[in-house]
Amino acid sequence: MTIDGKRIAEEIRRELEVRVRGVGKSASRRIRLAIIQAGENEVSAKFIKQKEKFASEAGIETRIYNLPQGIFTNELRKKVAEVCHIKQNDGVIIQLPLPKQINTQYILNGIILKKDVDVLSEKAMGKFLAGKGILPPVTGAVKEIFDRHKVEVKGKNIVIVGAGMLVGKPTAIWLINEGATVTVLNEFTLEAKSYLLKANIIVSGVGKPGIITEDMVREGAIVIDAGTSEQSGKLVGDVSPDVEKMASLFTPVPGGVGPITVAMVFKNLLELNRY
Amino acid sequence: MTIDGKRIAEEIRRELEVRVRGVGKSASRRIRLAIIQAGENEVSAKFIKQKEKFASEAGIETRIYNLPQGIFTNELRKKVAEVCHIKQNDGVIIQLPLPKQINTQYILNGIILKKDVDVLSEKAMGKFLAGKGILPPVTGAVKEIFDRHKVEVKGKNIVIVGAGMLVGKPTAIWLINEGATVTVLNEFTLEAKSYLLKANIIVSGVGKPGIITEDMVREGAIVIDAGTSEQSGKLVGDVSPDVEKMASLFTPVPGGVGPITVAMVFKNLLELNRY
Numbered sequence: 001m002t003i004d005g006k007r008i009a010e011e012i013r014r015e016l017e018v019r020v021r022g023v024g025k026s027a028s029r030r031i032r033l034a035i036i037q038a039g040e041n042e043v044s045a046k047f048i049k050q051k052e053k054f055a056s057e058a059g060i061e062t063r064i065y066n067l068p069q070g071i072f073t074n075e076l077r078k079k080v081a082e083v084c085h086i087k088q089n090d091g092v093i094i095q096l097p098l099p100k101q102i103n104t105q106y107i108l109n110g111i112i113l114k115k116d117v118d119v120l121s122e123k124a125m126g127k128f129l130a131g132k133g134i135l136p137p138v139t140g141a142v143k144e145i146f147d148r149h150k151v152e153v154k155g156k157n158i159v160i161v162g163a164g165m166l167v168g169k170p171t172a173i174w175l176i177n178e179g180a181t182v183t184v185l186n187e188f189t190l191e192a193k194s195y196l197l198k199a200n201i202i203v204s205g206v207g208k209p210g211i212i213t214e215d216m217v218r219e220g221a222i223v224i225d226a227g228t229s230e231q232s233g234k235l236v237g238d239v240s241p242d243v244e245k246m247a248s249l250f251t252p253v254p255g256g257v258g259p260i261t262v263a264m265v266f267k268n269l270l271e272l273n274r275y
Numbered sequence: 276m277t278i279d280g281k282r283i284a285e286e287i288r289r290e291l292e293v294r295v296r297g298v299g300k301s302a303s304r305r306i307r308l309a310i311i312q313a314g315e316n317e318v319s320a321k322f323i324k325q326k327e328k329f330a331s332e333a334g335i336e337t338r339i340y341n342l343p344q345g346i347f348t349n350e351l352r353k354k355v356a357e358v359c360h361i362k363q364n365d366g367v368i369i370q371l372p373l374p375k376q377i378n379t380q381y382i383l384n385g386i387i388l389k390k391d392v393d394v395l396s397e398k399a400m401g402k403f404l405a406g407k408g409i410l411p412p413v414t415g416a417v418k419e420i421f422d423r424h425k426v427e428v429k430g431k432n433i434v435i436v437g438a439g440m441l442v443g444k445p446t447a448i449w450l451i452n453e454g455a456t457v458t459v460l461n462e463f464t465l466e467a468k469s470y471l472l473k474a475n476i477i478v479s480g481v482g483k484p485g486i487i488t489e490d491m492v493r494e495g496a497i498v499i500d501a502g503t504s505e506q507s508g509k510l511v512g513d514v515s516p517d518v519e520k521m522a523s524l525f526t527p528v529p530g531g532v533g534p535i536t537v538a539m540v541f542k543n544l545l546e547l548n549r550y
Contacts, residue, residue: 105405126401129444130380155463163451169404172451176438176459181470183458184451188430195456 002244003145003251009259012144013058016266020059023275032061033117033269034089038076038102039069043230044095054262060269063089073103080110091117091269096166117268119170128170131177134268136170138226141260142203143174149249151201151222154179159199161185161192161212161238167205167226192216204238214242222249226257277519278420278526284534287419288333291541295334298550307336308392308544309364313351313377314344318505319370329537335544338364348378355385366392366544371441392543394445403445406452409543411445413501416535417478418449424524426476426497429454434474436460436467436487436513442480442501467491479513489517497524501532 020031033055035048048064055062065083067076076098084092092115098104108120116124119136127133135143146153158180162168168184175182183199185192196202196216204212205226217223227238237253244250251257295306308330310323323339330337340358342351351373359367367390373379383395391399394411402408410418421428433455437443443459450457458474460467471477471491479487480501492498502513512528519525526532 105407122401122405122407123398124401125404126397126399129400129404129448130397130440132380132397155465157465165405169448169451173404173444173448176444176447176461179461179463181458181460181464183456185456186451186454188454189456190430190432 001149001249003149003249003256005251005256005259008144008148009054009263012260012263012267013054016058016060016263016270019270019275029088030059030061031090031269031273031275032063032088033266034063034065034083034086034092035095036065036067036076036080036083036092037095038067038071039099041095041097044097048095050259050262051265054266058266060266069099070101071099072101073106076102076107077110080107084110084112084115089115090273091115093118093265094120114272117265117272119268120165125170129173134271135174135264136166137261137264137268138167138205138257139170139174140264140267141257142171142224142226144260144264145224145249145251145257151249153201156180156200157183157198158201158203159183159185159195161196161202161204162206162227164205164207167203171203171205171226202239206238208238209236210238210240212239212243214240214246217243217246219246220248221246223247223251224249224257225251225253226261228253228258276424276524278424278524278531280526280531280534283419283423284329284538287535287538287542288329291333291335291538291545294545294550304363305334305336306365306544306548306550307338307363308541309338309340309358309361309367310370311340311342311351311355311358311367312370313342313346314374316370316372319372323370325534325537326540329541333541335541344374345376346374347376348381351377351382352385355382359385359387359390364390365548366390368393368540369395389547392540392547394543395440400445404448409546410449410539411441412536412539412543413442413480413532414445414449415539415543416532417446417499417501419535419539420499420524420526420532426524428476430456431475432456432458432473433476433478434458434460434470436471436477436479437481437502439480439482442478446478446480446501477514481513483513484511485513485515487514487518489515489521492518492521494521495523496521498522498526499524499532500526500528501536503528503533 160172193216201222203224207227207229209231225237225239235254435447468491476497478499482502482504484506500512500514510529
């Protein structure tokens with residue numbers, strides 16, 4: 001079965017809309033997400049557009065703070081503090097990647113805990129590691145898919161491909177906290193195929209086109225593709241489309257994890273503000 | 276080869292002693308570790324004694340804060356803040372377990388980052404998860420063993436048994452950050468033996484006597500036993516002593532990871548204070 005990420009995102013949007021309307025009745029202003037962007041980047045611009053679209057359809061305000069490409073780490077950190085300090089900004093995200101001269105983790109650490117919808121400051125990550133608070137958006141998207149398709153993870157053999165900060169590491173930690181048997185593969189793994197062939201569930205977040213092929217997946221496995229890259233101007237995933245026919249659940253790219261991740265940013269925004 | 280944890284701890288102690296003497300020349304006071312204990316607990320008392328002994332031999336001061344068994348979470352949290360605030364306390368640890376009525380993570384979060392030698396506050400854990408700062412003591416002990424025996428972890432198939440906050444989870448995260456292929460097993464894992472038999476390295480931190488037996492380990496594997504429990508008044512590990520003869524490196528219990536972990540608490544104390 002192929003998962004329709006757009007449909008799930010739309011369902012979440014409708015759920016959030018109801019909650020947002022509830023807030024509107026009691027509050028004198030709309031809920032707002034601040035997005036900080038440094039420099040210009042085509043891919044980032046596209047992601048920001050997706051968030052703006054989702055927000056406007058859910059009745060949530062967005063404010064984009066555009067900063068120059070050449071900004072220094074200290075200036076940017078000050079700006080983050082300023083944006084966090086504005087009461088009207090209920091949540092703050094920093095669009096990644098940041099320009100090369102920037103110390104990214106230091107900037108992310110500038111987001112205060114209760115506005116960190118992306119869970120990327122060390123404080124928020126530590127809370128998450130302790131099994132508390134909200135999930136990072138991609139991990140939250142994976143959980144939404146599992147919840148909506150009644151996938152039990154406890155005791156399952158789950159293989160995570162890639163150990164990055166946005167997909168692999170947080171998703172592995174969440175699944176470990178949930179009692180799954182989790183293996184994390186990376187570029188140094190020997191015989192990656194032998195691990196993949198035994199997996200009940202595969203979650204990939206590498207960002208290399210089609211690295212997981214049908215000979216690596218066992219019949220009936222659940223395959224979640226959270227890796228995206230561009231190939232000749234088209235968005236493609238880590239998993240070759242051939243895998244779809246063998247998987248019991250399969251997320252395509254585009255239209256799988258991506259749209260749900262956008263929705264989770266706003267679900268986190270509401271959760272953090274207890275709306 | 277069987278690792279002599281006491282000898283490694285002694286080597287670390289001598290290294291630290293030299294650094295401590297260097298500080299003594301410039302500072303007007305000795306380096307001090309504060310240990311907060313709530314209630315009475317025989318096992319905790321033993322661990323505290325080990326730390327006091329190591330400290331006194333390394334020229335480091337310790338101060339024990341004994342609090343009543345019936346203390347409330349809010350009082351204890353206030354006490355932690357007070358202890359952290361005292362300039363002479365260069366590091367602060369909370370002896371676990373805390374009494375049942377206490378919200379343990381909330382108490383641990385009261386330790387300020389630069390005094391958190393055990394890396395158990397959410398802030399410190401987040402920093403560690405981001406690949407920065409010091410390692411939690413047990414994980415640091417595993418690293419010491421690997422460093423001193425020239426064990427390369429990148430690309431190795433490493434199986435972690437148990438996903439607790441003190442051993443399994445932090446050690447898995449560190450090894451993932453180092454580029455190992457890491458599998459975390461827990462009580463819900465089916466066919467744990469099939470994972471163990473393929474492992475180059477096994478790290479166990481469950482705390483159940485002898486759950487890893489010789490039929491589960493392949494010839495030449497490295498077996499690190501960081502699990503301890505008591506059996507008829509004796510300290511025993513997760514790994515059956517029979518495994519020793521098949522392992523290329525093996526840590527006994529007692530006298531393996533334990534003494535090195537004590538040493539790492541004090542190494543962290545010096546690192547955090549840049550001594």
